Amino acid sequence: MSEHEQIHNYLKYLSKYLSRLDKSSADEVIREIESHILDSIELQEQNGEKPDAQAILDGFGEPRELANHYVEHMLKGTPPPTGFKAIQSVKKGVTKGLYYSMGLFGFGISLLLIIIGLGKLFMPDLIGVWSAAQGNSVIIIFSEDIYPDSKELLGYWLIPIAIALGVGIARLTKGVLAALKSSLQ
Amino acid sequence: MTKQENSNEKWDVQLRKGTLELVILAALKERRLYGLELLKLLHSFETMKITEGTLYPLMDRLKRDELVCALWHQEGESRPRKYYKLAQKGEQKLALLTNRWRQSVEEIEYIIQNPGPQPIEPKGD
Numbered sequence: 001m002s003e004h005e006q007i008h009n010y011l012k013y014l015s016k017y018l019s020r021l022d023k024s025s026a027d028e029v030i031r032e033i034e035s036h037i038l039d040s041i042e043l044q045e046q047n048g049e050k051p052d053a054q055a056i057l058d059g060f061g062e063p064r065e066l067a068n069h070y071v072e073h074m075l076k077g078t079p080p081p082t083g084f085k086a087i088q089s090v091k092k093g094v095t096k097g098l099y100y101s102m103g104l105f106g107f108g109i110s111l112l113l114i115i116i117g118l119g120k121l122f123m124p125d126l127i128g129v130w131s132a133a134q135g136n137s138v139i140i141i142f143s144e145d146i147y148p149d150s151k152e153l154l155g156y157w158l159i160p161i162a163i164a165l166g167v168g169i170a171r172l173t174k175g176v177l178a179a180l181k182s183s184l185q
Numbered sequence: 186m187t188k189q190e191n192s193n194e195k196w197d198v199q200l201r202k203g204t205l206e207l208v209i210l211a212a213l214k215e216r217r218l219y220g221l222e223l224l225k226l227l228h229s230f231e232t233m234k235i236t237e238g239t240l241y242p243l244m245d246r247l248k249r250d251e252l253v254c255a256l257w258h259q260e261g262e263s264r265p266r267k268y269y270k271l272a273q274k275g276e277q278k279l280a281l282l283t284n285r286w287r288q289s290v291e292e293i294e295y296i297i298q299n300p301g302p303q304p305i306e307p308k309g310d
Contacts, residue, residue, distance in 0.1 A: 029245070032220060032267045036237065039221050039264070061238035069242030073249070 003053040007037055010057050017067030020074055029070060033060065099180050106173025110166045117162030129153045197232045205243065207286055208233060210271065210279040213253060219266035220244065244269060252278055 011030055018026040041051045060066050119127040131151045154161065201208075212218070212226055224240055227233040247253045252275035259265040271279065299305050 028267075029241075033237075033241065035264055035266055036220050036241075039266070043221075056237070059237040060241075061236065066238050066242070069238070070245055073246070 003041070003051060006053045006057065007034070010060075010063055013063035014067055017064050018070060020071045099177065102180065103173065103177055106176065107170060110170035110173065113162045113166030113169065117159045117166060120156065120158045120162070124156070127158075128155070129158055197234075201233065201235065204286070205235065205239075206247070207279070207282040209243065209247065210252065210275055210282065213269055213271050213275070214279060215271075217256075217268045217270035219268050221266075223269070247275070250274075 011034055014033065015026060015030055018029060021029070037053065037056050040056045041053060044051045116127060129152065131153055208227070209223070212223060218226065220237075220241060223244075224235070224237060227235055227240075244253065244255075248255050248269075251272055253269045254272045255267050255269050257265050258268050296305065
């Protein structure tokens with residue numbers, strides 16, 4: 001393998017392992033390392049030595065290991081979902097209890113919403129959202145005894161809305177749990 | 186490598202773990218250097234022969250922590266190089282680490298200079 005191919009292959013693998021970084025940061029790392037390798041080879045030639053690309057690449061170490069040093073700050077914890085930056089400080093003191101109760105709470109609400117959504121499909125008269133008389137409160141109900149004079153809101157729209165909300169909350173819970181999990185290990 | 190050299194190397198590695206950041210910040214004080222220059226500078230000292238694989242990710246971290254800033258610059262016909270220099274936060278950190286380093290060296294030296302059997306009396310007490 002020629003010197004040129006060796007360097008090209010090294011940078012190709014490095015670039016692959018740096019894919020966790022955003023593209024411009026990864027490109028800059030590659031550009032700097034390439035510049036260092038080419039400068040070092042020139043320097044060896046100027047000193048009358050035989051250019052030794054492999055020795056220079058050995059100094060950088062395996063591409064995967066080198067890339068890990070660049071991305072390790074990103075791997076210290078799964079980044080929280082957008083808008084949940086505060087979780088960074090919460091997760092420092094995360095316990096198993098918090099982790100499992102968060103899971104139970106999030107997935108519980110999600111399941112309930114999906115059941116309401118599906119329930120409306122099979123028992124349209126029993127499940128729904130009603131505005132109580134005088135419009136002072138909204139009731140999500142599973143009952144034969146509907147409040148007198150109350151007016152049903154949403155109707156069959158409750159099915160997609162409840163299911164979508166349920167799925168959304170489940171995904172959000174999953175994201176939060178992933179962010180918390182790294183602190184448990 | 187002889188046993189003595191091996192033991193020296195181990196000591197150097199241990200010591201560098203805590204001091205490399207200070208060394209890099211000090212090397213960049215009032216000068217700007219690109220990676221290869223910085224590496225050559227460090228290699229001119231016996232106890233600071235770090236590898237490229239250590240230097241570059243460290244520079245990336247120092248830049249992320251806003252202790253150094255980096256700028257691509259092309260001089261004459263040469264290829265563009267990424268030059269590093271101290272940022273304001275880096276200068277403050279350098280002053281802080283320099284003080285702690287000097288205090289550590291003084292204290293270690295004091296302990297070395299005061300062997301037993303007399304009890305050692307910490308300075309300043």
